[in-house]
Amino acid sequence: MHIVSGSRIPEEGVFDMNLGNGDGGATGSELLRAQAHILNHTYSFINSLCLKWAIEQGIPNLIHHHGRPITLLELVSALDVQPTKAHYVRRLMRILVHSGFFELRDLEEANRQTGYALNSVSHLLVKSNPSSIAAYALFALTPFPKGHWQYLSAWLRDGEDVHPSTFEMAYGVPAWDAWRSPEINSLFNEAMASDSSLMAKAVVDTCRGLFEGLSSVVDVGGGTGTLSKVITQAFPHLECTVLDQPHVVDGLVGSERLKFVGGDMFVEIPSADAIILKVSTTPLPYVSNDKGRPCLQFNSTYPIT
Numbered sequence: 001m002h003i004v005s006g007s008r009i010p011e012e013g014v015f016d017m018n019l020g021n022g023d024g025g026a027t028g029s030e031l032l033r034a035q036a037h038i039l040n041h042t043y044s045f046i047n048s049l050c051l052k053w054a055i056e057q058g059i060p061n062l063i064h065h066h067g068r069p070i071t072l073l074e075l076v077s078a079l080d081v082q083p084t085k086a087h088y089v090r091r092l093m094r095i096l097v098h099s100g101f102f103e104l105r106d107l108e109e110a111n112r113q114t115g116y117a118l119n120s121v122s123h124l125l126v127k128s129n130p131s132s133i134a135a136y137a138l139f140a141l142t143p144f145p146k147g148h149w150q151y152l153s154a155w156l157r158d159g160e161d162v163h164p165s166t167f168e169m170a171y172g173v174p175a176w177d178a179w180r181s182p183e184i185n186s187l188f189n190e191a192m193a194s195d196s197s198l199m200a201k202a203v204v205d206t207c208r209g210l211f212e213g214l215s216s217v218v219d220v221g222g223g224t225g226t227l228s229k230v231i232t233q234a235f236p237h238l239e240c241t242v243l244d245q246p247h248v249v250d251g252l253v254g255s256e257r258l259k260f261v262g263g264d265m266f267v268e269i270p271s272a273d274a275i276i277l278k279v280s281t282t283p284l285p286y287v288s289n290d291k292g293r294p295c296l297q298f299n300s301t302y303p304i305t
């Protein structure tokens with residue numbers, strides 16, 4: 001009997017007894033594979049929360065500044081960890097290596113030392129990297145933006161009049177009202193800016209054709225303008241307007257070709273040849289393609305609609 005741990009599943013035929021009723025005729029290996037799939041998804045929050053711990057502790061920065069793979073001992077002595085709990089660091093790092101955030105490299109064959117090294121994923125979590133998305137991941141992993149996902153069943157069951165959104169069920173106010181507090185507003189804007197910087201480079205590198213023939217664009221819900229700044233630099237013929245809520249754009253200084261406008265996209269969208277809509281995960285409610293303007297949509301992760 002193999003122990004099924006993590007994503008290691010026994011080869012077909014290793015455990016092939018038929019387990020009887022209710023298994024759809026699946027072999028033992030298939031059932032273990034299915035069970036592991038369910039448990040891996042059930043406990044996937046452990047991966048996320050280990051990631052949060054690593055970012056909070058600045059582990060990607062520590063390894064980056066260390067200049068070579070860092071041993072467990074070196075890591076523990078650099079972290080704020082009770083000596084009696086040091087062995088847990090090895091276990092947490094094992095999860096993070098297993099889920100692809102760090103690499104374990106051999107240091108010296110003779111005494112079999114290994115050290116944790118950055119890979120292309122954890123490089124994106126080093127705060128000094130201009131493309132870092134550490135701020136985004138950290139914000140998304142706080143309880144606040146996640147809590148409302150607990151309410152999916154009741155929200156889908158009840159009418160919009162009872163529960164307009166899962167967010168209101170969780171926090172009693174619409175999402176953008178809850179986001180308005182100065183502390184959350186600044187964490188959120190920083191998170192969105194960090195998500196946008198890499199995407200902005202990708203947009204100007206790979207989507208140049210989309211901007212041909214346009215002389216102006218309006219970035220709807222454009223946050224603090226990370227994407228629009230990169231677009232105005234890349235396309236000197238283009239004027240960009242960033243429309244966002246007044247408390248988001250208050251005090252932001254634009255330039256001759258970059259303007260910040262505070263307003264409500266459901267009331268009025270400044271005129272421009274095309275609309276840009278860039279989000280990270282769940283899309284904003286649909287912004288109508290008024291006056292036949294093209295709407296260029298960019299999404300960093302996966303669309304839910």
Ligand SMILES: C[S@@+](CC[C@H](N)C(=O)[O-])C[C@H]1O[C@@H](n2cnc3c(N)ncnc32)[C@H](O)[C@@H]1O
Pocket residue numbers: 176192193195196220221222223224226243244245248263264265266277278279280284
């Ligand atoms: C998911 S963020 C995306 C920010 C930016 N586009 C980016 O990807 O970095 C959504 C943005 O829409 C803005 N927003 C929400 N409701 C809005 C409204 N009614 N009018 C204008 N902006 C709004 C929020 O303030 C927030 O900055």
